Amino acid sequence: MTAGSLNQRSRVGEWLLFYTLSVIGALVLSAILVEATGGDWRPVVSALLDGSLRRPGRWGETLGTAAPMLLVAIGTIISSKAGLINIGQEGQLFVGAAFATYFGFLIGGPGPINVVFILIFGAIGGALWAGVAALLKYWRGVPEVLSTLLLVSVGGQVVAYGLSKTWILLAPLADRGNRNQVSTQLAKNNRLPRPEIFGNEVPFAVLIGVILAVIVSLALSRTVWGFKLRMLGRNPRAAQRSGVAQTRYGAGALMLSGGFAGLAGAAMLAGGGFAFGNYQLVPGFATNIGWTGLLVALVAREKALVAIPVAFVFAGLRTGSSFVGATGVEGRITDVIQGLLVLALLIPPAVMFIRDRKRAEALATDRV
């Protein structure tokens, strides 16, 4: 037993060491890159911190950016637990936001109730868009990796069409001035609250995201549903024998995953904030939140609670990057830093996984 706990402790140490080395490596590489492009890494770091945390109102902005990333990541975690690779969140998010816009105005009830409806319809829209991929997979055997990805472009086109017709999404002429392809702005009482805390506006969506992360984390680890989903993801044939039907649980997980992306879209629409337009739907509304959410899930490695801080870090890189431009370094350098960080956070688990398996195999063959 003591040997076991000792082993455990040395493993945690190993993990920490691995991650630290790996992240330091990525940061050093990023610094070299900044220097190589003619900048100085110190002001860049300073600008990143200013933009994401230090300047007035910035950490609220970062939280607001993190919220939809977190929602997308939670959905991704659900589908990947079931062994499905959904990489179409960007499209599901956009379609979800379009659903939220359309039905938000269609129902148009009194304030707070309508906000709830907007969020629900956003989730439904995302779920239906992912449902197309689920249908193709279980009816015709089209791999969901392909269909979800390709449906991003299709979704973009479909919503763009909606935005060109006043009877669908386009705002009436009086509301949009001479702008094309915009929806009507959500009425003030149809928006998510943004309470002010310590001089920062904190969007309500953050709370939704954190609560859902906790719920999903529990659901996956503690419920029979989560158990079955994990079984399906890890061994589909064992699941088939045990009564976990691919079609039902797999399609369900994929649609739920799309639902979370759609919810993220609705939350962006109703949540507002500097980054996400002005409570109205425009082309390019998704602004890569879907893709970044996918990265968050990748780094969090199927753990919904880990996705919370990861989403915050990635959101910080995004909000911080808008300040980097002032240092004379190309602001998009943060995209490269983000990429390096993702790699740095993915390498240690991969290495440990391979090593653990090798050890186990060696042990198993010894014992046979």
Added chain:
Amino acid sequence: MSSGSLDKAGAGSSEPVPAVVFRNITKTFGAVTACDGVDLAIQRGRIHGILGENGAGKSTLMKMLIGLVLPDQGSIEVDGTVRQIRSPQAAASIGIGMVHQHFSLVEPLTVWENVALGESGKLDPAAVRNRIGDVADRYGLAIEPDARVGDLTAGLRQRVEIIKCLRRDPNIVIFDEPTSVLTPEESVQLFASLRQVVAAEDRAVVLVSHKLDEVLHATDEITIMRHGRVVDHLDAGSADAPTLARGMVGREVSLRSERAALGVLDAADISEHTSSSVASDEPPVLQIQNATAKGLGGVTLLNDFSLDLRAGEIVGVAGVEGNGQRELGDLLSSLLSLHSGSVLLDGTRVPDGKSGAMARAGIGVIPEDRHDSGIVLDMTLAENLVLVDQSSVSRRGMIDGSALKDLAESMIDEFDIQCSGPDAPMWSLSGGNQQRVVLARELSQSPKVLVAAQPTRGLDVGAIEYMSQRIGAAAAAGVAVLLISSELEEILDLSHRIVVMHSGRVVGEMPRSDADLETLGLLMGGVVA
């Protein structure tokens, strides 16, 4: 045997130097001895059949010749020279070629492209096509060089494999179970061209097979292997099917009485066990009726398969592997949908291929390959114990962690599972202990039917004993047991009734008391008694 090519080595001796001589070859994989002091000589100008059951060591022996496996001990002589064959390329360079049981063809490519694969240097399509034409003419292996391999039948694909092998002009050609994917007519054609290869060109041909008929009719001499040893060597002319069958499956070993003598089983258990001839007028628990299943490309996996199973009886399904046993297990695991036919449990039809239906109806399965459908390696031991039914450890959809832990601890105790605890990841357990987890789970569901497919494969002696006892005890407690095994001893040891499978159908059925090895061997070899 008057060819000049032999004389270079065999100066002066009256006996021609054999093409290949294995001397005292031994090879072990872990605890398993695949080849155990094998001596074998392969002559030119003759077809040499090597007969044996699965795991008899015949494939391992041939893999040594082709450079895929290195022997632990012993030596291989090719044309009188001791050789260390370290790779298939090395084997090819000294004139040894093999036609594998499983095709290694690229389906979207054409025949000539497949033949040209693996050649080095500049690609000359015209030359390759000509070569194919030459080989095809010489051996009567007509084929269209520009046909796409994906469009060809199994027989023609094999033809491509053979041409691939023969175009290098090998002196020694090995065929590994060549007819397993062929129709009878295709087999006849194949053997005709084999004859051609041997007679006209004085090559040595080795035919590895478990089919009595083809070994008997297509070869000149026959070596029988069993448990890694050569047990007999005879001339095809003087052999007959019963002799071969006996040689292949071995003498009957009275394992049961041996165990009784060792005190592992007590006498009462034995008499009760063997005498419990289940009354045949009792209604069957499990009925499989005319089950037919087809695989990709219309291959028949199960062919009008019917079987009745009664409570408390153990029915052994014997047969050489690959004759539908895996599919039978899959069918009863809801992993296979039938083309026609049905499965009935207590007279009620259980839908085939419907997720979880068989398990819910009360069919427990110890699968042939536990990693395939028996366990989830990335879940914990405790979780693996409740894969099929979580009702005992959950309330209102929530899993009760402490109930799960208690259940796991009691199972670990009862089934003596060696592990670091209930939360140990399944992959950290050894094979034998993983098998115990499967057994524990399936038995704890109190099944009506227990399907045990190759339940003792890869286990050590103690674990085998344990497994056999558990299966016997389950039957004694009234479970109907279907024991699918390629180990004849295991079947004879445990079953009350034996059915033999061949080509996806039942070819014979007999009570244990009437079973004799010769009949079983003939049936397994596809010779209908």
